[in-house]
Amino acid sequence: MPPKDPLQFLTTARIAVVAGKGGVGKTTVTAVLARAAIRSGLRVLVVELDGKPTLEALVPGVEVQHISAPAALAEYLQSHGLSRVVKRLATSGVIDVVATASPGIDDIVVLGKIKQLERSGDYDLIVVDGPAAGHAVTFLLSAKGMLATVRGGPIATQAVEVTEMLADPTRCQVVLVTVPESTPVNEAIETAAALEERVGVHLAPVVVNALDDGPLLPAAGAADGSAMRAAAEFRNARRTLHADECERLAQELPLAQLHLPLVPGAVLDAAAVERLADAWATA
């Protein structure tokens, strides 16, 4: 059964990783979650991994940190006695060597950095705008993968600590985002299974974005072949599909759902984020 307040995870977990395929509105959801958390009086940090500069504008006043894998890796190497090597090869060169020799190390240091921010105690909630496309599972699996291949050393320690963080629902949860159409819903169901079984991370409520929610229109009230009739039938077909997909998602993925309404033309700005956060506050 879904909890009474689906946004409760904002106060029970300290890190919310927002994950979903490209185009489903991960950044929108990151912004709305951050806004909703600020409203509850939480100290919020947004972490962005993609180099997208838009988040600051969407949630004015919130602290945003951009973490890039190469920069995090360089910092890690410098702090682990490799400053001489870094000097000898150009920084980018050594990063390339290390990243190639040890696949997943860049993901581990990014997660390590997020762990550090969590441990600083400066924030009640860190919302992570997760990596693009299908990279989320690989990203979160990097710690386990590293545990299997590396024995001993600083990276192994890092991998142990990150695995612990991911497995603890009071520290980290993943917010899956989808849209109410069949392929994205299928992908969300598959990703959920992979995250729970392979990564062992706790899933927060799943967000259904761009939902055309509402009762069916009395289409028969307009003349056959009229513009009003065609528009109503289009709208009804979409609302039916969206309701069916939410229902199917609920059946196959027993998680609470958070719904975000369809924004025409998806002109996303700070005001739209406010309105979406309002929709959740009154839900």
Add this chain to the structure above:
Amino acid sequence: MGHRVTTRQPDISALLDAPDVLVCCGSGGVGKTTTAAAVGLHAARIGRRVVVVTIDPAKRLADALGVPGGLGNDPVELPIDEGCEGELWALMLDPATTFDGLVRANASSAEQTERILSNRFYRNVAGSLSGTQEYMAAERLHALHGDPRFDLVVVDTPPTRNALDFLDAPSTLSRFLDHPLFRLIMVPTRRGLRVLNVASQPVLRTIGKAVGSDVLADAIAFFQAFAGMETGFRARADEVIALLHGESTRYLLVASPRGDTIEEARYFARRLREKDLAVRAVVVNRCTPDFGAPPSRRPKSAAGSELYDNLRELRATAKIEREHAAVLLGDDAIGPDAATRFVPALPGDVHDLEALEAIRTALFGE
């Protein structure tokens, strides 16, 4: 529901006037895979022997084509209507398997093949090393282009910003061969490259301490095994780049009429322009259909009023969408000879040949 198709010269069917390769690019969630499949379907209808290749590991293409068992690394023929002279095939690229095949083709001996394929580092990176997937896509494209079963290859690129990296196949390859780790352990000799004694390299010893020495040992063993194969790889890559930049390859840009995806589409258009590649067609998917004008006065009944408001709302959405699309179509990076198509949103998903047929009709007419 009437699908009104807006046509602008030049004609989109010129897109299929004897190209060998058609590359579909665009960001995630814009219906790129569906467009690639619909273009493939149309080409098969007009008698081409088409193979649609998807690089996206998601099962979108299988879904769009209604293939129940999913797609694999080998092409499967799809049942389209009888009496159609063309053929429609599809496959989903598996970078690791493709890389294995390339190693087999280029290795000088079975022993070298075995040494590389069983290397733990190779197994880790074959499908995941940055650039490998793009390079394997280009490699596969080259192989399919030479396959006598097909006369048109339609490529559905991954929904990421670096999707066009495969256009840089040779430079991707040289990044790999000119890799600092590769250079560190290889020294040129009169007979080619020779592997240096690793223990004599303090840099490598230090790196080993940071990442784990066995991980590094695997990586070095891989580069050692790889020695001697670079010439074959480079020659192949040069052929691929010639194909991608040649007259027989055409580029199709897919977008949806939303502010964020239009910006992504402009980014792709600029990347193509930088490489002197022309966008031959722009497809704007998922447009709110044009239902026609509302009655001149709001109906008095509650039901009529509700329907009137709905029509007005959808028309307002369509107007916002047209403004977004105009920004893309007006971009300098898209030349005047690019054909444009607006494809109306279907109320449902596209996951069978029937729905695909509706998209095909919206693109190319009856």
